[in-house]
Amino acid sequence: MAVPPMRYLPNCSLLFAELPLLDRPAAAKAAGFDAVEFWWPFAEPAPADAEVDAFVSAITDAGVALVGLNFFAGDLAGPDAGVLSVPSRSGEWRDNVAVAASIAERLDVRGLNALYGVRVDDATPAEQDDLAIENLVFAAEAVEAAGATVLIEPLSGPKPYPLRTAADAVGVVEKVRAAGAANVGFLFDLFHLAGNGDDLDAAITAHFGDIAHVQIADVPGRGEPGSGDLDLVSRLQALQDKGYDGWVSLEYTPSAGDTAASLDWLPRSQRGAA
Numbered sequence: 001m002a003v004p005p006m007r008y009l010p011n012c013s014l015l016f017a018e019l020p021l022l023d024r025p026a027a028a029k030a031a032g033f034d035a036v037e038f039w040w041p042f043a044e045p046a047p048a049d050a051e052v053d054a055f056v057s058a059i060t061d062a063g064v065a066l067v068g069l070n071f072f073a074g075d076l077a078g079p080d081a082g083v084l085s086v087p088s089r090s091g092e093w094r095d096n097v098a099v100a101a102s103i104a105e106r107l108d109v110r111g112l113n114a115l116y117g118v119r120v121d122d123a124t125p126a127e128q129d130d131l132a133i134e135n136l137v138f139a140a141e142a143v144e145a146a147g148a149t150v151l152i153e154p155l156s157g158p159k160p161y162p163l164r165t166a167a168d169a170v171g172v173v174e175k176v177r178a179a180g181a182a183n184v185g186f187l188f189d190l191f192h193l194a195g196n197g198d199d200l201d202a203a204i205t206a207h208f209g210d211i212a213h214v215q216i217a218d219v220p221g222r223g224e225p226g227s228g229d230l231d232l233v234s235r236l237q238a239l240q241d242k243g244y245d246g247w248v249s250l251e252y253t254p255s256a257g258d259t260a261a262s263l264d265w266l267p268r269s270q271r272g273a274a
């Protein structure tokens with residue numbers, strides 16, 4: 001498989017996960033990458049300063065850029081997929097935004113991924129959507145000084161997560177912009193969208209101007225490119241042909257559990273920042 005020369009980075013919540021979290025940035029650097037991203041790396045929305053400092057040091061000591069970071073998303077391995085549209089969790093969201101914004105300022109993080117949250121029984125979809133826009137504007141304003149963009153991602157899977165298509169996610173981007181925050185963009189995750197049966201080519205055509213970040217994994221299985229049957233190469237080529245010059249995150253689970261072996265498809269010469 002020959003992928004176009006783009007700026008690739010590993011998502012270190014899934015890649016290098018055979019190592020302790022704080023050892024992963026250095027492992028990514030040793031594997032040839034200049035940048036990484038993480039899902040929220042702490043159990044709490046507002047961890048102790050010492051925990052944050054240790055994470056920041058792991059990034060800077062490794063000599064990589066932290067390009068992307070998810071905001072706190074609740075129990076992502078369990079029932080949650082974000083907290084920002086869940087009324088009982090707005091306090092956690094606001095506490096978390098302050099910490100995430102400070103990390104963004106310290107490390108010059110470009111994109112902060114704001115998972116939308118699942119539907120809950122004690123609020124209507126309309127109430128959750130109104131709260132989501134309010135909380136997204138709050139986050140966008142908080143990270144503006146760092147020059148960062150808030151990212152909106154569609155997800156696949158069984159949770160009652162309402163953003164399933166590119167149009168769903170871009171609809172939220174447009175509402176946040178209409179509410180006054182310009183630094184918000186669409187996270188074009190090819191794995192989740194393909195898993196939901198969305199038309200990737202149509203999404204690139206219709207929503208290219210809103211794409212602020214790209215994530216890839218193969219389908220089915222969320223393994224490395226080549227482990228499934230999704231045509232990632234032609235979609236990356238289409239993005240490049242249209243002028244996408246942002247980052248492409250490798251957000252997959254190495255199919256044999258070994259990150260080094262899972263990177264054979266990406267020559268070392270294509271791993272550094274272009």
Ligand SMILES: O=C(O)C(=O)CO
Nearest residue numbers: 039070076113153155
């Ligand atoms: O939960 C997931 O699958 C994600 O992609 C989070 O960003």
